[in-house]
Each structure stands twice: as structure tokens, then as C-alpha cells.
Amino acid sequence: MSISVDPNHIQLNKVPFDAEFTPGAYNAVNVCLRIQPSERVCVITDEATIEIAAAIAAELEKIGAPYHAWVLEELAPRPLKDLPREILDDLETSQVSIFAVQVQTNELRSRIQMTDVVNRRKIRHAHMVNINRQIMLEGMRADFQRVDRLSQKVVEMVRKASKIRAKTAAGTDLVADMNPNYKWLKTSGIISPEKWGNLPGGEIFTTPGEVNGTFVIDGVVGDYLCAKFGNLKDSPLTVRMKGNRLVEAHSANRELESDFWNYTHTDANSDRVGEFAIGTNIGLKDLIGEILQDEKYPGVHIAFGNPYGAHTGADWDSTTHIDVVGRKFNIWVDDQQIMRDGKFLVEP
Numbered sequence: 001m002s003i004s005v006d007p008n009h010i011q012l013n014k015v016p017f018d019a020e021f022t023p024g025a026y027n028a029v030n031v032c033l034r035i036q037p038s039e040r041v042c043v044i045t046d047e048a049t050i051e052i053a054a055a056i057a058a059e060l061e062k063i064g065a066p067y068h069a070w071v072l073e074e075l076a077p078r079p080l081k082d083l084p085r086e087i088l089d090d091l092e093t094s095q096v097s098i099f100a101v102q103v104q105t106n107e108l109r110s111r112i113q114m115t116d117v118v119n120r121r122k123i124r125h126a127h128m129v130n131i132n133r134q135i136m137l138e139g140m141r142a143d144f145q146r147v148d149r150l151s152q153k154v155v156e157m158v159r160k161a162s163k164i165r166a167k168t169a170a171g172t173d174l175v176a177d178m179n180p181n182y183k184w185l186k187t188s189g190i191i192s193p194e195k196w197g198n199l200p201g202g203e204i205f206t207t208p209g210e211v212n213g214t215f216v217i218d219g220v221v222g223d224y225l226c227a228k229f230g231n232l233k234d235s236p237l238t239v240r241m242k243g244n245r246l247v248e249a250h251s252a253n254r255e256l257e258s259d260f261w262n263y264t265h266t267d268a269n270s271d272r273v274g275e276f277a278i279g280t281n282i283g284l285k286d287l288i289g290e291i292l293q294d295e296k297y298p299g300v301h302i303a304f305g306n307p308y309g310a311h312t313g314a315d316w317d318s319t320t321h322i323d324v325v326g327r328k329f330n331i332w333v334d335d336q337q338i339m340r341d342g343k344f345l346v347e348p
Contacts, residue, residue, distance in 0.1 A: 010050065012043065012057035012069045018133070021055035024140030028098070028199055029059040031144050032189050033124050035096050041067035042094040042123075044087055044114075046078070048102045052131055056098060068094075072101060079104035083113040091117045100128040105224045108320060112306075118196050119310050125196035130226065130292050139200030139293040142283030144189035147202045150348035151188035151280040155204040157333050157346075159184050164276070165332045166300040169341075172326050174213030174241065174300075176276045182207045182312045188280065195311050202281025202296035207307040207314035210244045211273040215302065219325035221260060222291040222303065229256050231289030239324070246271040246304055260322075264304045269318035274307030276300070278331065282348065291323055298342055299329040 029035050041060055045053035050071065060067045068090050075084040091097055097118060099111075111129075118125040131140075158164065164176045189201025218236040220226055237256055240248040246264050251257040264271045281296035288294060295301045306321035307314035331339040338345055 010069075010071050010074065012050070012054045013061060015050055015054035017051040017054040017058070020133075021052055021136050022058070024136040025052070025055035025059045027140055027142075027144060028056055028126055028128075029063065032191050032197075032199055032201065033096055033098075033126055035060065035063060035065050037064040039065055039095040040093060041065055042087070042090045042097040043067050043069045044072070044097065044099045044101060045069065046072045046101045049100045049131060052128075052136060053100045056100065079107045080110040083110040088113065088117060091123065092121065094123060097123050097125045098128065099126065100131050103129050103224055108223065115196060122193035123196070124191050124193055126191060126199045127196060128199050128292065130290055131199075132290065134288060135200060135290060135293045138288070139202075139281060139284060139296060142189065142200060142202065142281055144201060146348050147281050147283065148186075148188040148190045150282060150344065150346065151186045151202065151204055153346050153348070154278060154280060154338065155184050155186045157336070157338065158204065158206075158278070161333045163334055167330045168216060168326055168328055170216040170218050170236065170327065171238065172214060172216045172329070174211060174215055176208045177210045179207065179209030182209070182314055185311055198292060198296075200281060200293055200296055202284075203277050203279050205275050205277035207309070207312040208244065208273055208276040211241050211276065211302065212243065213241060215239050215241070215324060216326055217324045218327050219287045219297070220289055220291050220294045221256075222295070222323035223263070223321070225256075225259055225263065225322065226289070226291040228259070229253070231287060232256075233287070233327070237324070241273060244273045263320060263322055266320045267318055269316055270305050270320045272304065272316070272318065273302055274305050274314070274318060274321065275303035275323070277302065282344065287325065287327060291325070294325045295323050297325065298339065298344060299326060300331060301325040
């Protein structure tokens, strides 16, 4: 059943939605989160994403799970300075949470406040930042059990590795040395209490020991820069890393170059490679210019800033986190090639 706070608040079960959202919403509730009728769910959305949230709420009502729905604009002005207290309090009594929101500039702090509660309470949390119609009809319709099988095989290989190399025809050529003290995590779309996950899922990641080399970002960059610059296929951003730090960033799009450089110099560790990941969602056919889905596309992506140390074991921190994605990778785990031109050589 739906739990209402105030009769003036939007009730998701009264919001009409596109029936095409139903398969993806079913996947989120029943396959990825495996929500039970006895579990309390916190649903966080905004005005721009409310139709997708309504589709998810409909699936919750089908299984009879009690949920509390929050629309951000009803609680605080955007962009959020902090996550509203009402939501933080609701998370404290929830077993599952779903965050389906379009992000705005400088809201990362509020999302970190949310995931701090999620991590501490081991809530099964679906992070659906910038979810949209295309993603609901593509990435959210993936066979997540198959994605999970592939992810498991790949993560077992990389956990033994000391070095991973990635190259592309566009000019990416980097080497990531692994730190044996840092954990690899699997976020395949099957979400567990141990690690919240983005939906659509499909990646394995760690904090690298050190990354050196060049990354040609002809896919997409993350956070609010994603909405601003979209697909970078025709105007890539080339970055160079030395000793795990960003040392150069160049693009014909000078605004992109400047915005990215400023973002990655917000604090002392914003220019540090905090994440090294391999996308494993084999249901995706191409990049679309949306980081939520594109970082799951088969290939390598990295992120500068926050290393998710609560999960990987990294002992440093940052207030920022920005992913970067490229296309058509060749990947070697130690000396074994596991991907050629964006296609896995490992069977799920």
C-alpha cells in the first residue's frame, strides 16, 4: 500500500505513466531488488522523473510492499544543499530505497548523505540518477541474470590480476596497477545489502593502485556535465594520467575542457583516479550520451574523485566523483585478452 504524508503531496499511485515503462519497473522491483511484501520501501523522485517513479510504485503495489514516496521539490528548493531530514528519517526505517531523480549542479553532497545512511544500514538501494525513457526501454530491460553471470566470471579473473591494460583505436592507452588491499565489487543489477547499485546495472569496479596513460573520452562524462555536453563522439575529451593523478585534459570543445578541469580540481583528491571499472551490460547496443546507462556499456570506464572507500577499502576521500567513458575497448587482464573491439571474449 502507499503511505501518504500529506494530502497536498503528490501520490504516485495517482500519476499516469507510459505502459512502456512497466517491463523496466518490473525488473527493478522483482529482479534487481527482489522486494518482498513485508519490506518497507523509500522511493525518492522529482518532478521531472515522477512518471518513471509512478511505474515503479505500481509494481510495489502489485506485490503489496508498503512504500513512502518523496518528491524533492515538495521538500526543498533545488539544487539541494542537503538531503531533506524527512527522507533521511524515512531511510532509517526502510529496508529498500529507490532514488529516481534528475541531478542538478552541486547536489553530490546530498546524494552522499543519502548513501551514508544506505551503507550504514545496509539498505538494498537502487540508484537511478538521470533515468529517462530511453534507459527504461533499453538498459532496464536487460537480462540481469545473464549480466550477473558474466560479471561474476570477469570479477573472478580481475581479483587475481596485478595489472589491467586498456586500448582503443581512438587513442586510449592506459595501464592500471591493482592494489591487492582494495576490493573489487560487482554491481550487475542484482542488488545486495553489501553494496547499493546503479540501475541499470552491469559493471565491476575497484579503486586502482595507480593508473598511468591516456584516455580518449569519446563516450560521455558524468555528473551534471553529462546533461550539458551529452555524447562526446564528435568532440572527445582526451585526458592523461600520471601516478594516478590527472595531469592534462584537452578538447576542441574548450568549454568542456574548462568545466571538466575545474570539476576535477574542486578538492585535493578530485583529480585522483578513484574508480577503475569494466562495464558488463551486454544488453546494451551503443552509447547514448547518458552516464547512468553508458558506464555499464561493455568496456573500461574510470572516475576521478571519491573512491567509494567504504566498499573498496581505499583510505582516502573526495567530495567529487566524475565518471568518464570511451568506446570499443581492447582489454587485457595481466596477459590475457578478455575484450576485443568492445566485445567480450568471455561467455556469460
